[in-house]
Amino acid sequence: MIPANVLKRLRAIIGSPNLLTDNADRQCYAYDAANLIYTPEAVAFPADATEISQILQLANEYHFPVTPRGAGTGTTGGALPVQGGLILVTTRLNRILEIDPDNFIAVVQPGVITGSLKSAAAKFGLFYPPDPSSANFCTIGGNVAENAGGSAAVKYGVTRDYVLGLTVVLPTGEIIDTGVRTAKGVVGYDLTRLIVGSEGTLGVITRIILRLIPQPAARQTLLAGFTDLHFATQTVGRILQARLTPSALEFLDRTSLECVRELLPFPIPEATQALLLLEVDGHPHDVRERAEAMESFCRAQNAALVMTADGADETAKLWQARKLVSPASFKxxxxxxxxxxxxxxxxxxxxxxxxxxxxxxxxxxxxxxxxxxxxxxxxxxxxxxxxxxxxxxxxxxxxxxxxxxxxxxxxxxxxxxIGITKSPYLGLELSAAAIDLSKRVKKAFDPHNIMNPGKIFVPPSISTGVHDI
Amino acid sequence: MIPANVLKRLRAIIGSPNLLTDNADRQCYAYDAANLIYTPEAVAFPADATEISQILQLANEYHFPVTPRGAGTGTTGGALPVQGGLILVTTRLNRILEIDPDNFIAVVQPGVITGSLKSAAAKFGLFYPPDPSSANFCTIGGNVAENAGGSAAVKYGVTRDYVLGLTVVLPTGEIIDTGVRTAKGVVGYDLTRLIVGSEGTLGVITRIILRLIPQPAARQTLLAGFTDLHFATQTVGRILQARLTPSALEFLDRTSLECVRELLPFPIPEATQALLLLEVDGHPHDVRERAEAMESFCRAQNAALVMTADGADETAKLWQARKLVSPASFKxxxxxxxxxxxxxxxxxxxxxxxxxxxxxxxxxxxxxxxxxxxxxxxxxxxxxxxxxxxxxxxxxxxxxxxxxxxxxxxxxxxxxxIGITKSPYLGLELSAAAIDLSKRVKKAFDPHNIMNPGKIFVPPSISTGVHDI
Incomplete structure (x- = not known):
């Protein structure tokens, strides 16, 4: 429990309106996309790294848990306060500090919506490729903490591949800069990429230096339907083996297809058992040639349907087949x-x-x-x-x-x-020695285990307000 | 000092012929490309991870330093035994274990020569892009330990961007697997990329899983000479701003040019003050278009010379301008x-x-x-x-x-x-808090500081056989 006098000190640090302790307010920050509920004791909205540093110093003094939270779109419970304590929301750190088109760099605060960053970069002809499904509402800070991916990863890699440097408030309160704002850098241990994907357990990210790349000049989208799942998966392999370098290569099995069939603005032939959504981008000549080659591969595998998109509206229409699956699955x-x-x-x-x-x-x-x-x-x-x-x-x-x-x-x-939902299965992938080492690394960052405790390595405590809906 | 009975136990582990203790032999492993000499007490050539584990367990028991070494091509002293002890050479772990063209993956031992890996991948139409200047004699293990780069990094990134997973013998002797053999993976802390670039201070790498990409279909090389350095550097900016995505964009200033001028198989106009070496690769149409655009940019900046290469021999000839600089500088x-x-x-x-x-x-x-x-x-x-x-x-x-x-x-x-040559300057880039944190991470891996001690964070001891030539 956070004692009343500590809550008072938290209010003094961030200002009364920025600390929520009412039950109704706390419930609003009790869940994320993992569909579980753990109610925090308080919710803080700090303004900057200095305030976050002061909060974490208090947490160390009084040993209460602090769980950082972006938009709460994570699906494994990373933003859930499983051991109670404070939720630290990054909403107020929501500025794009800099887009430097001469050096292909963006500097942003963690609460920036990923889609906003993508749009801001596009205005300079630049491209931030990672595209988690939640890009229009998730935050870049959460993306970095979870090392988010998306459809473009097949060609462009994941969030990790675009993070050059960070400002991080360590669990013990020190504010450090990691990494560089240059294309290369090998000075000291790679703390930047250790923090990427560490799920908010090693510190609070307060500033992110990102690499941008040129926007591809052209893009082409195709949707193909197959009468047999194996025709679809074989097509995936053949397209990759033919070095066609798709910028998206998504698939839906029969069950997924049945969920979305009625919702789509175009008919899918009855015999279709699997869909592929394919995209190529790059130089216009090259895009045309590769899109034609992909279409040929699909037809050679007896595709019952091949649609190509012309313009942004048609592209969005084809993408609906993929984007509707997750919401439609609940039927x-x-x-x-x-x-x-x-x-x-x-x-x-x-x-x-x-x-x-x-x-x-x-x-x-x-x-x-x-x-x-x-x-x-x-x-x-x-x-x-x-x-x-x-x-x-x-x-x-x-x-x-x-x-x-x-x-x-x-x-x-x-x-x-991993968060909490996969943590019971960690031993299926990591050896005891690797887990022990990781825990020692955690301790090197967070000696009092105040930073998002109960995640990754250990099953969550069920003693503190845990409530599984 | 490694006691005589410990040397005996080392011989028992790896076999007598694989442990060198003669003075003449030790001198052969006393230097690397940093041009400094630190003589080891013994030199070990283990056969596999199990032997390395046994060696490191002994080192922990008797607290002697172990410095891993590939080909010794590092320029900052990473492979120098600055506190004495054992040099652990990876020469015998020199097999390409697997090239999996279906999944675009190579699995290699650390002693594989980088150039051999590149050639082996090319046989499958695959490309391992990192190309340190020493690619024909450096080892991939050393590349991973130092996070080596090269000319292709401008388009393709550095070694880090190709390492998917590792097998590592921890300083305490445990053998762990890190990372994945898939395109993505976010299970637990990113130990893989923490070890990449850690300069042999966090463990001995015994197996490396690498991502490969398709070989580009075409490539074009250009050499341009400028009468003013600023014309050359402006051209660099303009080529990047025009999104021409060169696969190499190298430059030589006047002093560098004067070193190589007489050695080149083609004349350089007298007025030339700077050279650019440019390369584009990819789809043939695209390569032609971009090479032409680059040539126009150079000519617009009053290039006194623009040469394009036709075929491998001419390409190699143009590259000599760049590759001869370092050896020629000693004149x-x-x-x-x-x-x-x-x-x-x-x-x-x-x-x-x-x-x-x-x-x-x-x-x-x-x-x-x-x-x-x-x-x-x-x-x-x-x-x-x-x-x-x-x-x-x-x-x-x-x-x-x-x-x-x-x-x-x-x-x-x-x-x-950083090694030893840059270690006195570390504080110019990293804060005291970041350095302290890094040392705690080091301790989490290596509680007795036996693994390549005296590197990165601390100036080398001058008490143990240090001899600066």
């Missing part, structure tokens, strides 16, 4: 366990086949869709929490999926992180 | 202090102008050349160690260069690392 069942495993591309057909078997065993619908081009498959196990047997079957299905993923040389998470 | 003076600072691209003209002033003050020739496209400028201060005043002037010049680089928002090192 199958009211709850989901959402995983984002990755396997080597050549093992995608094995993965999908084995997930189908797991779905049959569990008697639950399981959707496979997502970033086929980099092997990062979103697997959604749909169930009803009210039915105990379904909840158990869903949990068992997830465990079985992870075991299969490891057998296929894959990883448990490509972009969502 | 100016017998010794050099070689720095590899980076500044934002727009600050290159400022940097070169201020280095010219420093050169005048120091009364020493200073060369500026290298990777203009990413701001990574190699600055070589040429002097004669036998002349005390020159040695002092050279050291002062380096210090002044670093101060200027920091004023220009730059970094002390883009690809060479």
């Amino acid at each position: 199958l069942n009211p709850h989901k366990l959402s995983e984002d495993v990755v396997v080597p591309i050549s093992r995608i057909p094995d993965l999908v086949a084995r997930v189908e078997a797991i779905s049959r065993d569990a008697k639950l619908p399981i959707l496979c869709f997502g970033h086929a081009g980099d092997g990062n498959i979103h697997i959604n196990v749909m169930y009803d929490r009210q039915q105990v047997s379904q909840a158990q079957a869903a949990a068992t299905a997830v465990k079985n999926i992870f075991v299969v993923v490891r057998e296929l040389d894959g990883t448990l998470s490509g972009e969502h992180g | 100016l003076n017998p010794h050099k202090l070689s720095e590899d600072v980076v500044v934002p691209i727009s600050r290159i003209p400022d940097l070169v102008a201020r280095v010219e002033a420093i050169s005048r003050d120091a009364k020493l020739p200073i060369l500026c050349f290298g990777h203009a496209g990413d701001g990574n400028i190699h600055i070589n201060v040429m002097y004669d160690r036998q002349q005390v005043s020159q040695a002092q002037a050279a050291a002062t010049a380096v210090k002044n260069i670093f101060v200027v680089v920091r004023e220009l928002d730059g970094t002390l090192s883009g690809e060479h690392g």
Whole structure:
């Protein structure tokens, strides 16, 4: 519990209006996209790194947990105060400090919406490629903390590949700069990339230096429907093997397709069992040639449907097939366990086949869709929490999926992180020695374990206001 | 000192022929490209991770230093046993374990020569882009330890950007796997990239999983000579601003040019004050268009010379202008202090102008050349160690260069690392809090400080066989 006198000191640091302690206010910051509830004791909206430093110094003195939060769009519970304490919201640190077109750099505060950064860069003909599905409402600080990915990762990589440097308030209150604002830099340990993806457990990010690249001159989108899933996954492999370098290569299995079919503004032939959404970008000649080659590959695999987009409106229309899957999935069942495993591309057909078997065993619908081009498959196990047997079957299905993923040389998470929802399975991927080492690294940053405790390595405490809806 | 009974146990672990203790043998492993000498007490050639684990366990028991070494091509003293102890050479771990063209992955041991990996990948139509100048003799393990770069970094990034996962023997002897063999992965802290660039201080790398990309279909090289340095540096900015995405954009200042002029197989007009070496790669249409655009930019800046290469032989001929600089520089003076600072691209003209002033003050020739496209400028201060005043002037010049680089928002090192030669200047770039944190991270890995001690953070001990030639 945060004592009353400490709350008073917090108010003195950030100003009374910026500390919420009313029950109704606290409930607004009790959940994120993991669909779980953990109510914080208080919610703070600091203005800058100095205030954050003072807050963390207090937390060290009084040993209360501090959980940083951007927009709360994470799906593994990274922003949940599982051990109570303070939620530290970055909303007020929401300025794009600088876009430097001469040096292809942006400097931003963590509360900037990712989509705003992308638009601001585009005005200079520059491109910030990472594009998590939540780009229009997630924050860049959260993206850095989770190392967010997206559809463009198949060509352009993930958030990590664009972070050059950070300002971070350490859990002990020191404010440090890491990294560089140049293209290269190898001075000292790579603290920048250690903090990227550390899920808010190693400090609070207050400033981010990002690399930008030139906007591609042209882009072409295609949607292809296949009468057999294997035709679709084979097409993925052939497109990559032919070095066509797609800037998106997304897929939907039959269950995903059935969720969105009725919602789409264009008809999908009845026999279609799987969809691929393909995009190429770059030099106009090159885009045309590669788009034609992709279309040929699809037709050679008996595609029942190939649509190409002309202009932004048609492109957006084709993308609906992919973007509607996640919201539409709830028509199958009211709850989901959402995983984002990755396997080597050549093992995608094995993965999908084995997930189908797991779905049959569990008697639950399981959707496979997502970033086929980099092997990062979103697997959604749909169930009803009210039915105990379904909840158990869903949990068992997830465990079985992870075991299969490891057998296929894959990883448990490509972009969502571990948070609390995957933390029980960490040992399926990391050895005891690697976990012990990581805990020692955590301790080097955070000796009193005040910074987002209960994440990644340990199952959450169920003693502090834990309430699973 | 390593006690005699410990040497006996080392022999038992790796076999007598694989432990060298003769004085003559030890001298062969007493230097690297930093041009300094520190003689090790013994030199070990282990066969695999298990033997390395046993060696490190012994080192922990008896507290002797272990310094890992690839080919010894590092320029900041990373492979020098500055506190004595054992040199651990990775020569016997020299196998390419796997090239997986379906998944664009290579798995290699650390002693593989970087050039061999590049050739092996090329046989599959795949490309491993990092190209340190020493690619034909340096090892990939050393590249990972130092986060090596090269000319292609302007388009393709550095070694870090290609490392997906590692097997590492921790200083305490545990063997851990880090990272993934998939395109994405965010499970736990990013130990992979913490170890990349850690200069052999956090463990011994025994296996590396690397990302490969498609070989570009076409490539074009140009050499341009300018009558004024500012025309050259302006051309760099304009080419980048025009989004021409060169795959190399190297420059030579007048002093560098004078070193190589007589050695080149083609004449350079007398009035030439600076050279640019430019390369584009990719789709053939695109390459042709961009090469033509680059040529126009050069001619618009009054280039006195523009040569384009046709075929591999001519390409190699043009590259000689760049590759001969470093060896040819010794005709100016017998010794050099070689720095590899980076500044934002727009600050290159400022940097070169201020280095010219420093050169005048120091009364020493200073060369500026290298990777203009990413701001990574190699600055070589040429002097004669036998002349005390020159040695002092050279050291002062380096210090002044670093101060200027920091004023220009730059970094002390883009690809060479800190080692021992830059360690006195670390505080010019990292705050005390960042350095303290890094030392705590080091301690989390290496509680007894046996792994390459005396590097990065602390000036080398001068008590143990130190001998500066």
